[in-house]
Amino acid sequence: MGAFLDFSNVSFAYHTKAGETPALNNVSFQVEEGEFVSVVGPSGCGKSTILSLIAGLLVPEEGSISFNGENTGIGYMLQKDHLFEWRSVYKNCILGLEIRKQKTEENLMRVENMLIQYGLMPFRNARPSELSGGLRQRAALIRTLALNPQLLLLDEPFSALDYQTRLAVGSDICEIIRNEHKTALLVTHDLSEAITLGSRILVLSKRPTRIIYDAGIQFPEGLSALQKRNTKEFQDYFQTVWEVLNNGKA
């Protein structure tokens, strides 16, 4: 049986009048079910392109992307929460169900349950502007999870938050994702975030992008993302990834 996600020999370039910009050059990696993979790399290296390709928003020019498993739904979280102010929090959460015409009782129930579980029930009928940055991200995550995707693509979902909120929300959101037993790919430019949140890290090179480092991350059991930052392991991982990024090779 193949991997949960098989990203195989994929190449992709952007085309404009000014010329061709190669984004990915023969990139391959696999993700197993239940993994939480952090993807880091220099800015503009094509991290987001990888997510767009997996989500089917872009089509690879060469290579293939395949999923093992029936109906591997894909959920996507963008940099900003993009909750629409003209909809209540609840209506925002069921946006995907509305679009896919899947407003079944079961799905709506799941949304209600997540609202309760993740502390948004008191704000069910509120406007998004009444929520704090952290609650907004939770609402955005519920909107993504409403469609019950097996694979979550997180495109720097915490980068719009201030540093303090970001630390709290980052671990909070990842906790929820683990809790819901989802496989996830997190794109970020924050090394600490990548190391403390992921169970594996992929480091990309400058354009045209290749994978220059791929390793599992392990911390002692039971540590929060914040606690992980104070461990020796964290410093070692950080040092290694930092050097890889700076040298452009492992």
Add this chain to the structure above:
Amino acid sequence: MAKHKDTWSNQERYIRKQKKDRRMINFWRVAGVIFLLGIWELAGRMGWLDTFIFSGPVKIVQCFCRMLRSQDLLRHTWITLKETLISFLLMIGIGTAFAMLLWRFERLAKICEPYFVVLNSLPKSALAPLLLVWLGANMRTIIVSGISIGVFGVILNLHTGFLKVDPEQIKLIETLGGGRKDVLSKVVLPSTLPILISVMKVNIGLSLVGVVIGEFFAASEGLGYLIIYGSQVFKLDMVVMSIALLCILTILFYQAIQLLEKSILNRFTL
């Protein structure tokens, strides 16, 4: 017991100053009109102005009462009001539909853009004689004149607004599995509602202009007709009174749109 001045907090002082300013502005707005009307009336009575040509406030009010009694005035006003509302609704409807079409089909937008820009800057009153010949001296001509004056601006403004929607919001809909139709109905239209309302604010007045131009050429009733008729038979009271009524209509239209804006934007503010 009123608080002594010294015990007012800075906040109270600020609020009082704001209220006083507002009262003063309102006072001078009204006083200015009364003053000008007074001078006008006085100038007529003292013989400084020829009231046959320049009319006067009292004569205008007399004319208003006379025409109101004969019920003519209500009919003329109603006709203009009706034509303006029909033109306005059609202008906004047609404009929005076209803007949506241009948004949906980018190539079509690129092909049409220069034509819309030219048509938008063309003085539409130049079209009125043509419309009269093509459509005849009837309400159709007047309504088309009312539509034509603003419709191209509506299309251009709304289309520009549609294009300014945050691409990330569009991407969100795509990541949730939505197509162009979903993007339009879930993001583009709701997020450009404030633009639509500001377009409506500008164009309710413009459709009145278009309707009056149309009435100049093609009507036998309506306030535009009264203005032309009055000037031809030298009933200047009637002309000025009709113009005053047009001013009042404009104010009413504007207030109506503002009410609409408040009720809608309260629910949809960004």
